Amino acid sequence: DAWFSFVATAADHNVEVTGLGTYDAIVELFEGTCGAPVSLDCADATVAGEVETIAATGLTIGTTYWVRVYNWNGGGADQDFEICVYGGGGGGPVNDLCGSVTADPLSVGGSISFSGDNTGATIAGDYVPGSTLDADGMASVWHAFTTT
Known part of the structure; x- marks a missing residue:
């Protein structure tokens, strides 16, 4: 698993993860702390090599959110993906x-x-x-x- 964080700069943000090659991304959005994370949303709608998107709404500006990315196929040699978080989710x-x-x-x-x-x-x-x-x-x- 790989973990990322971002600070909300708007109430809405998109979290997009693109699996590269055979990487079948699952992406999950959390609030809270590392010791007590609270899952807000999870995306696993596509297959290897495609984009998973969470259109998060109602976020609190200035709050840190956590993103977990992992491979549906588990471990292996192909663990490459791209992640992008940007404001205006859903828009x-x-x-x-x-x-x-x-x-x-x-x-x-x-x-x-x-x-x-x-x-x-x-x-x-x-x-x-x-x-x-x-x-x-x-x-x-x-x-x-x-x-x-």
């Missing part, structure tokens, strides 16, 4: 979730361009495994248009 960019995107109008014969980045984006609802929308568990943002 992300306005176009983070496919269902929350506002479509831009596009006239027939016209053109449209989109720009932006996926900083703070989550993987929630981003892909359908095995389909053309399969993003291999990578956080993405959405853009849409309607013809007029």
Whole structure:
């Protein structure tokens, strides 16, 4: 197991852990102390090599929180992962979730361009495994248009 801590700078934070290779991450969020931790949330929704996300809400600014990361497969040679904690849990960019995107109008014969980045984006609802929308568990943002 690996333990990390962060001090909340906002009421909402995302905790994302990406397993690398065959690492199948499980991530758990705690408050309290090392001697008396209290589990707040746990994420184990994906398989090896994908992203586990906890969208923590209602955190107390200035409080230290603890993150436990471990491999569903136990020990072994492949124990590599990446962890990222950032403020704004559950929010992300306005176009983070496919269902929350506002479509831009596009006239027939016209053109449209989109720009932006996926900083703070989550993987929630981003892909359908095995389909053309399969993003291999990578956080993405959405853009849409309607013809007029």
